[in-house]
Amino acid sequence: MTPPRKILIVGGGTAGWMAALHMQHLWGDRDMEITLIESARIGTVGVGEGTTPLIKEFFDRLGIPESEWMPECAATYKCGIAFPDWSTVEGHETYFHPFFSEQDRAHVSHFWDNCNLRRDGFDIPAHPDDYFVSTAMVRQNRCPIAQTPGVPNAVYGYHFDAALMGQYFRKKAIELGVHHVEDTIERVQLSEDGRIAAVETEQHGALEADFFVDCTGFRGLLIREALGEEMRSMRDYMFNDGAIAIPTPHEEGQALSSETVSKALSHGWCWHIPLVTRMGNGYVFSTDYISHDEAEAEFREYLGARAEGREAHRLYWKPGRLDNHWQKNCLAVGLSQGFLEPLEALMINVIQSTIESFTHCFEQGGFSNQQQETFNQNVNLFIDGIRDYLQLHYKLNTRTDSQYWIDTRENPHMSDHLRTILEAWDSNADFDRVLFDHINQQIYPRTSWYCMLAGMGRFPEASKHAMRVPVRHQQRAAAASQQQAMDFWPHQEYLQQIYAAKA
Ligand SMILES: Cc1cc2nc3c(=O)[nH]c(=O)nc-3n(C[C@H](O)[C@H](O)[C@H](O)COP(=O)(O)OP(=O)(O)OC[C@H]3O[C@@H](n4cnc5c(N)ncnc54)[C@H](O)[C@@H]3O)c2cc1C
Missing domain, CATH: 3.50.50.60 (FAD/NAD(P)-binding domain)
Structure with missing residues (x-):
């Protein structure tokens, strides 16, 4: 051709x-x-x-x-996504999936090590929120643009x-x-x-x-x-096929966040996306479990007065x-x-x-036909890799408040790739080796898999005593990321500067 x-x-x-x-x-x-x-x-x-x-x-x-x-x-700037309420495991009720930055290199290996010790039953802190500068930036309402000379910007997306x-x-x-x-x-x-x-x-x-x-x-x-x-x-694999979007005004006095929030609700999850002018909100669910009318009623109640008089946009796919x-x-x-x-x-x-x-x-x-075929295979590999990573959120949920959450967790349909990853994590296998062996099927890097599995608290009961060195590593990482975050501009202040430059 x-x-x-x-x-x-x-x-x-x-x-x-x-x-x-x-x-x-x-x-x-x-x-x-x-x-x-x-x-x-x-x-x-x-x-x-x-x-x-x-x-x-x-x-x-x-x-x-x-x-x-x-x-x-x-x-606005986006440093990553918070996932509240997907897990009911104590201490893991929420976690943040950060975009990985240069600043994180110093501590990420301690995170991996601690996760692997925790998998092995040691009573070690292995929650991702302690280890990444993006997470600390969000907590301090900062954005990923460095204000300290010589410090590189963090990695980021946008809303x-x-x-x-x-x-x-x-x-x-x-x-x-x-x-x-x-x-x-x-x-x-x-x-x-x-x-x-x-x-x-x-x-x-x-x-x-x-x-x-x-x-x-x-x-x-x-x-x-x-x-x-x-x-x-x-x-x-993916049960969700409907959504309700209801944008709302910002709450008075609330600082502009640099995170997306993806919070679990009764039959799915809702997004909150901070824009300069408003909050974007939407409830994503499966119509096998809840109708658009029911979902809208639940979502309006959850959003409260902010959603009064706001039009809902219904989506189907x-x-x-x-x-x-x-x-x-x-x-x-x-x-x-x-x-x-x-x-x-x-x-x-x-x-x-x-x-x-x-x-x-x-x-x-x-x-050529060959090139076309390779192209299509690559796009499919990419989308199927995304599917596996997305499905893992549901496989890891521990909610019991609706059949939806039980069914998505117990869903026997998953790719061999995802099954292998999950089984490797749950066993005493070398998890990094397994990730590496399946690198071609993965869209997400090693840190993202660790963040989700550890963030949701997918660990055995701690049966072995704590060890001093890994605890110290976690404490140092938490303190360092909080400190590093201060090298970055407050989100609102930096946006005001670039918005003013346009005017
Ligand atoms: C609930 C929900 C939330 C989402 N959130 C995200 C997100 O946070 N991040 C993200 O990356 N993606 C998200 N997406 C996906 C994202 O919205 C779409 O990928 C993106 O908007 C691209 O849409 P599109 O251009 O393919 O189609 P559309 O926006 O539907 O555009 C279709 C175009 O085709 C034209 N058209 C159709 N028929 C004809 C015709 N007969 N003649 C002439 N023109 C025609 C229309 O006029 C229109 O311009 C979300 C999707 C959904 C459903």
């Missing part, structure tokens, strides 16, 4: 505009035409406000400074308003030279060899291209409806993924390629990785 010259991106949600920006930036000065079509009638999904550190590379590559885009998107980000991406992509069409596609035309030839629109007639990027959201207008690619269900994200002359990006659930806020990461691997193939001259 020859590399495309005319690319039509269908869909103007986060996926479509990210694809447009990335491709235009990379190929805009070549003989290549990139157009994005979106429907004014069919809205975007309107959620997706938490990210991972990968997105920083996206902005950096485009040369867009934080002082430009963050104020336009009500964005942003999805609607404002959509508008910003659109403005930026058009400035860069992406052609923009507002219209609704009625039909997809296939050529004799089964490739997409054109899309028929309501007002602009047939739009032809030699390559199409399907960013039409859950519907998958091109990849699924026209090319017949099927969604592989992940329902056996079927957890799954495609097998072929790139099929013939069409690449699916975003919700059209599948969605598991929002825990750990990974979808924008999947979007970015998919686009970047695709353009990388192109740069390598890789439009």
Whole structure:
């Protein structure tokens, strides 16, 4: 297959505009035409406000400074995610999953060592919250930008308003030279060899291209409806398929946090995402156990007066993924390629990785069937790796307050990879060796696995006495991370500076 010259991106949600920006930036000065079509009638999904550190590379590559885009998107910094109430194990009722930073190198091996001693039954402190600078920064309401000269910034992601980000991406992509069409596609035309030839629109007639990027959201207008690619269900692994989003105003006098909170509720979990203008909140659950009406009632009661009069946005999906994200002359990006659930806020990461691997193939001259197959296998490996890590949260929960939590914990469906990891942790196996042996199936690094397993208190009864040295290591790490955190700006103060720079 020859590399495309005319690319039509269908869909103007986060996926479509990210694809447009990335491709235009990379190929805009070549003989290549990139157009994005979106429907004014069919809205975007309107959620997706938490990210991972990968997105920083996206902005950096485009040369867009934080002082430009963050104020336009009500964005805040993100140091990681707190997980309250997933575990009932004493001392482990909450834990923080930090983004791992250079500053953590000095203490992380003590964390691993202490976890392994604790696995072995020693009465050793092995809670992740003591060991990482990001955790300490969140506790001190700081952000990951260093104020002390010579100290590097910590690793971080962002929170942003999805609607404002959509508008910003659109403005930026058009400035860069992406052609923009507002219209609704009625039909997809296939050529004799089964490739997409054109899309028929309501007002602009047939739009032809030699390559199409399907960013039409859950519907998958091109990849699924026209090319017949099927969604592989992940329902056996991931039970959640519904959400209610209710944004609320900030509470008076509350400092702006740099963490996402993912708190367990009766039949799922809820996110709290701090933006400059408001809190983003949403309850994610399984409709097999609770209806949208029941979930909304529970969530409103939990949010209290803040949610009064606030509109709820209902979302539905079927957890799954495609097998072929790139099929013939069409690449699916975003919700059209599948969605598991929002825990750990990974979808924008999947979007970015998919686009970047695709353009990388192109740069390598890789439009052969073999390259396409490898690409699809890699995307699947990536998504399945995410699925395993997400499912582990449910496998480790110790709640007994609803059948939902019992069933997600006792769910016998899990990949061999996840089963191996869990069994290794629970046994006296060399856990690091097992992680290393399965490195290709892992999206998350060693520290993340340790953080979740230790954070949720997945340890045997302590049957052996405490040892002085590991206790001292934990105390030193806790004191050092609290001290190191002071090298970083208070979150609110730093945001005020960059927001003022924009004004
Ligand atoms: C509850 C929930 C919470 C989430 N939270 C996070 C999070 O914290 N972090 C994260 O990374 N991700 C999150 N996600 C995922 C994230 O929202 C999406 O990945 C992201 O918004 C991208 O969506 P999209 O662009 O693929 O689709 P959409 O936003 O649905 O956009 C689809 C586009 O296709 C266009 N379109 C559709 N049909 C036609 C047609 N016939 N003609 C023309 N145009 C058409 C529409 O106009 C629209 O522009 C969450 C998802 C859900 C459901």
